[in-house]
Amino acid sequence: MAISFYKYQGTGNDFVMVDNRKHTFPAEDEALVKSLCDRRTGVGADGLILLQDHPDYDFEMVYYNADGRLGSMCGNGARCTVRFARQLGVIEDVACFLAADGEHQANVERDLIQLKMTDVKDVEQIGEDYYLNTGSPHYVRFVDDVEALDVYEEGQAIRYNERFKEGGTNVNFVQRLSDNEIFVRTYERGVEDETLSCGTGVTACALVASLKGMQSPIKVKVMGGELQVAFESNGEGGFKYIYLIGPAKQVFSGSIAAQIV
Numbered sequence: 001m002a003i004s005f006y007k008y009q010g011t012g013n014d015f016v017m018v019d020n021r022k023h024t025f026p027a028e029d030e031a032l033v034k035s036l037c038d039r040r041t042g043v044g045a046d047g048l049i050l051l052q053d054h055p056d057y058d059f060e061m062v063y064y065n066a067d068g069r070l071g072s073m074c075g076n077g078a079r080c081t082v083r084f085a086r087q088l089g090v091i092e093d094v095a096c097f098l099a100a101d102g103e104h105q106a107n108v109e110r111d112l113i114q115l116k117m118t119d120v121k122d123v124e125q126i127g128e129d130y131y132l133n134t135g136s137p138h139y140v141r142f143v144d145d146v147e148a149l150d151v152y153e154e155g156q157a158i159r160y161n162e163r164f165k166e167g168g169t170n171v172n173f174v175q176r177l178s179d180n181e182i183f184v185r186t187y188e189r190g191v192e193d194e195t196l197s198c199g200t201g202v203t204a205c206a207l208v209a210s211l212k213g214m215q216s217p218i219k220v221k222v223m224g225g226e227l228q229v230a231f232e233s234n235g236e237g238g239f240k241y242i243y244l245i246g247p248a249k250q251v252f253s254g255s256i257a258a259q260i261v
Contacts, residue, residue, distance in 0.1 A: 001253045001257070001258050001259075002256070002257055002258075003018065003025070003253065003255060003256055003257075003258050004018070004019070004034070004253075004254075005017060005018050005023070005036070005043060005253065005254060005256065006018075006019075006084060006087075006246060006250060006252075006253040007043060007045065007250070007251040007252050007253065008080035008083065008084060008249065008250055008251060009177055009224075009249060009251055010076035010077070010080050010113075010197065010199065010246060010247060010248040010249075011076060011082070011196065011197035011222050011224040011225035011226070011227055011246055011247065012195070012196025012197045012222070012223060012225060013046055013074075013076035013077070013195055013196060013197040013198060013199065014044070014045045014046055014162075014225065014251070015045050015046065015047050015048065015049050015074075015076075015077050015080050015121075016036050016037060016043050016045045016047075016048040016049070017048075017049050017051065017080065017081070017084050018050050018051070019051055019084075020046065020048070020051060020052045020062075021051065021052060021053045021059075021141075021195070023052070025110040026235060027062065027064075030067075030068030030069060030084075031068060032068075032258055032259075033064045033068040034066065034067055034068035035258065035259075036048055036258065037064075037066040037068075037255065039071075039081040042170060042256070043254075043256060045066065046167075046191050046195050047064055047065055047068055047071060047074060047077055047191075048063075048064040048066075048189070048234075049061060049062065049063050049064070049074075049077050049080070049081055049084075049220055050062040050064075051081055051084055051085060051088070051090070051096060053078075054097075055086055055099050055143070056098075057093050057097050057098045057157070058090060058095050058096055058097050059081075059085050059090050059091075059095075059097050059098075060097065060098045060099075060185065061077070061078055061081045061098070061099045061100075062100075063077050063099070063100060063197065064243070065190025065191065066190060066191045067091070067191075067192070068188050069190065070100075071100065071136075071190055072101065072130020072135060072136040072182045072200075073101040073118070073134075073135025073200055074135075074138075074199065074200065075100050075115065075117065075134070075135065075138070075198070075199020075200040075201075075203060075244045076100075076198065076199035076200070076246075076248070077153075078097075078099055078104060078106070078115055078199070078254045079095070079106070079111075079113040079199065079244065079246060079247075079248040080248040081113050082095050082097070082106045082113050082115065082248065083108070083110065083113060083248040083249070083250070084250075086106050086108055087250065089244065091108075091120070091208055092108075093107060093108045093109075094106070094107055094108075095107075095108075097242070099116050099135070099260070100135070101135040101136075102118060102192055104116055104117070104118075104211045106216050111247050111249075112245055112246060112247060113245070113246065113247070113248045114240070114243055114244075114245045115199075115243065115244045115245070116241075116243055117134060117135060117200075117203055117243065117244055118134065118135050118242070119234070119238065119240045119242065120133065120134055120238050120240065120242065121234075121236075121238040122221055122236075122237050122238050123207065123208065123211065123237065123238070125170065127137075128141075128142070128143075130143045130204075130206070130208045130211070131169070132204050133176075134200045134201075134203040134204045134207070134242075135200050136170060136200040136201075136202035137151070137167070137169045137170060138169065138170045138171075138172055138200060138201050138205075139159075139164070139169050139171045139172065140159055140172045140174060140204055140205050140208045141171070141172070141173055141174065142173075142174050142175070142208075143173050143174065143175055144175065145175065146173050146174065146175035146183050146184070146185050147175075147183075149173050149185065150185065151185045151186070151187050152193060153192055153218065154171070154173065154187075155171035155173070155186075155187020155194065156187060157194075157197040158171045158187075159171050159187060159189055162204050162234045167191035168190075169189060170186060170187065170188050170189055170198060170200070170201050171186065171187040172184055172185070172186045172198070172201045172204060173185050173206050174205045174208070174209065176209070176214075177221065178213075179214065179215075179226070180185050180214060180215065180217075180218055180219055180248060181219040181221065182205060182206065182209050182214075182218060182219075182220055182221070182256050183204055183220075183221040183222075184198075184201060184205045184222055185223060186198035186202075186221055188200040188201075188211065195225040195227060196222060196224030196225075197222040197223065197224040198222075198229070198245075199227070199244050202222060202227050202229060202244065203229050203242060203244050205220065205232070206218040206220060206229035207229075207239050207242070210231070210233075210239075215231065215245045216229070216230050217229060217230040217231075217245075218230075226246070227244065227245065227246035228244075228245040229242070229243065229244055229245070230242070230245065231243070234259055
């Protein structure tokens with residue numbers, strides 16, 4: 001079977017994108033998804049995304065982790081899906097779509113995609129660290145020198161500790177660069193390694209940074225580029241009107257022969 005695909009990236013977080021409006025992709029085949037995401041024998045990506053029709057929305061985004069399993073919300077993936085939908089003619093400059101964590105709105109503004117994230121009701125403090133859900137679960141730790149950190153080793157230790165080893169969590173390490181900018185590196189579950197950027201992780205880190213005195217909007221440096229997060233407090237320890245803002249670009253398109261299990 002030949003599978004047509006598009007490759008997209010958002011600040012280095014890359015995805016295999018498939019137009020599945022005719023529902024021809026065998027989404028239940030975890031081995032196939034994993035093989036397509038393999039960087040040596042497949043297309044290579046941090047995840048695979050299906051764009052599908054939905055009767056109540058402009059489209060539905062279905063996200064799979066690189067391990068082949070159905071994933072939770074992916075912020076950078078959603079921004080790439082919005083760009084993909086525009087390329088396909090599904091939307092123009094405004095989108096209302098369904099993802100794993102519910103409804104999202106987005107605006108296309110030249111090179112940038114402005115994505116409205118789900119509200120965050122509360123933030124848990126664990127010692128000097130934090131834990132919250134921005135559509136996906138995130139552990140946040142502030143450090144003095146994020147560039148020198150072994151993100152794989154430190155992130156894996158938290159992701160597989162007694163609390164998180166069953167369901168997993170993404171792990172973020174954050175350094176404050178200035179009054180309105182942070183530097184974030186993320187270990188992602190499902191990829192089980194560091195990625196160049198994580199949209200829900202960046203969002204989580206910006207919200208935690210606000211608890212430490214930073215004001216919205218917050219600039220975020222990642223290994224793959226720059227993002228911005230804007231938000232408001234809900235007055236009850238949580239956040240609303242959260243927006244993840246950044247670029248999303250097509251890298252290439254093609255087709256690949258795939259063995260269907």
